Amino acid sequence: xxxxxxxxxxxxxxxxxxxxxxxxxxxxxxxxxxxxxxxxxxxxxxxxxxxxxxxxxxxxxxxxxxxxxxxxxxxxxxxxxxxxxxxxxxxxxxxxxxxxxxxxxxxxxxxxxxxxxxxxxxxxxxxxxxxxxxxxxxxxxxxxxxxxxxxxxxxxxxxxxxxxxxxxxxxxxxxxxxxxxxxxxxxxxxxxxxxxxxxxxxxxxxxxxxxxxxxxxxxxxxxxxxxxxxxxxxxxx
Numbered sequence: 001x002x003x004x005x006x007x008x009x010x011x012x013x014x015x016x017x018x019x020x021x022x023x024x025x026x027x028x029x030x031x032x033x034x035x036x037x038x039x040x041x042x043x044x045x046x047x048x049x050x051x052x053x054x055x056x057x058x059x060x061x062x063x064x065x066x067x068x069x070x071x072x073x074x075x076x077x078x079x080x081x082x083x084x085x086x087x088x089x090x091x092x093x094x095x096x097x098x099x100x101x102x103x104x105x106x107x108x109x110x111x112x113x114x115x116x117x118x119x120x121x122x123x124x125x126x127x128x129x130x131x132x133x134x135x136x137x138x139x140x141x142x143x144x145x146x147x148x149x150x151x152x153x154x155x156x157x158x159x160x161x162x163x164x165x166x167x168x169x170x171x172x173x174x175x176x177x178x179x180x181x182x183x184x185x186x187x188x189x190x191x192x193x194x195x196x197x198x199x200x201x202x203x204x205x206x207x208x209x210x211x212x213x214x215x216x217x218x219x220x221x222x223x224x225x226x227x228x229x230x231x232x233x234x235x236x237x
Contacts (some may be wrong), residue, residue, distance in 0.1 A: 027142050042068030042077070046117075053122035055136065059148050061122075073114035076103040076123060077121070078138070083152040086138065086145040087163060097186050101138040101145050108132035149185055155227050158187065159212055166225065169216035170216075181235075182223075188234045189225040197235045199226035207233035 009179035045068045052061040061067075064081030078101045080086065085097030105113035109132025116126045125134035138145040147163060158164060167184060175182070178191040190197075201207035207228030214221055226233045 001201055013190065043073070044069050044117075053124060054138075055124040057136075057138075057146070058109075059138070059146075061148070062150075065129065067117075069117055073116065073126075074104070076115050076117065078103060080148075083150070085149045085151055087147040087149050087185075088140075088143045088145040089163075096183075097149070097151060098140055098145070101140045103136065103138050104134045106137070108135065112160035151185055153183070155187055155225060156210070156212075158185065159223075159225075165214055165216060169214060169219050169221075172219060172221055187225065189223045190235060191221060191223060193224045194237050197224070197237050199235060200226065201228055201230040201234065204230065206230040210237075 008191050009180075038042065046066070048061060048063055048065040048067070050063060052067075053059075054061065054063060061078065062081060062084055068077050070076070080097075080099045082099075085099065086101050087098070103115060103123055105115050107113045107127075109130060109200040110130050111129035113130045113134035113171035114126045114128045115136070116124050118124070123136065124134045127134055149158065149161070149164075151158065159168075164184065168182075168189075171182060171184070172178075174190055175191065179194060180190075182189050182191065197209075199207045199209045208228050210225050210227045212223050212225070224235065226235055
């Protein structure tokens with residue numbers, strides 16, 4: 001019992017000395033793909049049976065998240081359960097959710113940091129031989145991931161998220177053909193309603209057409225999408 005308390009106190013002290021800050025995102029388009037394989041292999045593989053906190057961020061990984069800690073504690077590979085997606089500034093036009101990411105710790109001085117995990121405190125960084133500050137962050141193909149999207153909620157709630165609206169507005173600004181189907185976090189939508197488009201779902205009213213007006217900075221436009229409980233509830237032409 002005394003040993004468990006001592007280990008927990010050590011973990012808290014180590015985390016307190018680590019400054020966590022999300023690095024800026026790069027300009028690379030990201031979509032879900034095969035998980036990243038750690039060259040060092042997994043020292044431990046864990047399936048979360050409760051929400052996992054990530055020290056220094058607002059992220060809380062949901063139940064069902066899979067992750068493995070590298071044998072040398074250089075990184076933690078993460079796979080979200082279905083119905084969730086990582087998000088990050090500049091990530092737009094995704095045809096599928098971003099399910100995979102890698103958590104690493106950067107040292108601002110000489111030496112290096114190590115990732116650590118505790119059932120009680122979640123993810124964090126340990127100084128190891130780092131002479132500066134340790135910064136923990138999630139990345140995927142060069143992107144910094146700073147939020148988590150719950151896709152199990154209604155499309156209307158997803159589209160009410162300010163970050164999602166900002167991404168849609170950025171996509172609208174650079175879209176040449178407004179009649180082309182767009183995607184974000186697995187949601188399909190159009191900027192202009194195609195002729196004879198329908199949300200019909202087997203002749204029922206379980207899938208209906210929705211129109212959302214978006215005002216972002218100097219832009220003002222609408223998007224069209226389908227919302228419903230039936231499978232394949234999308235606009236068809």
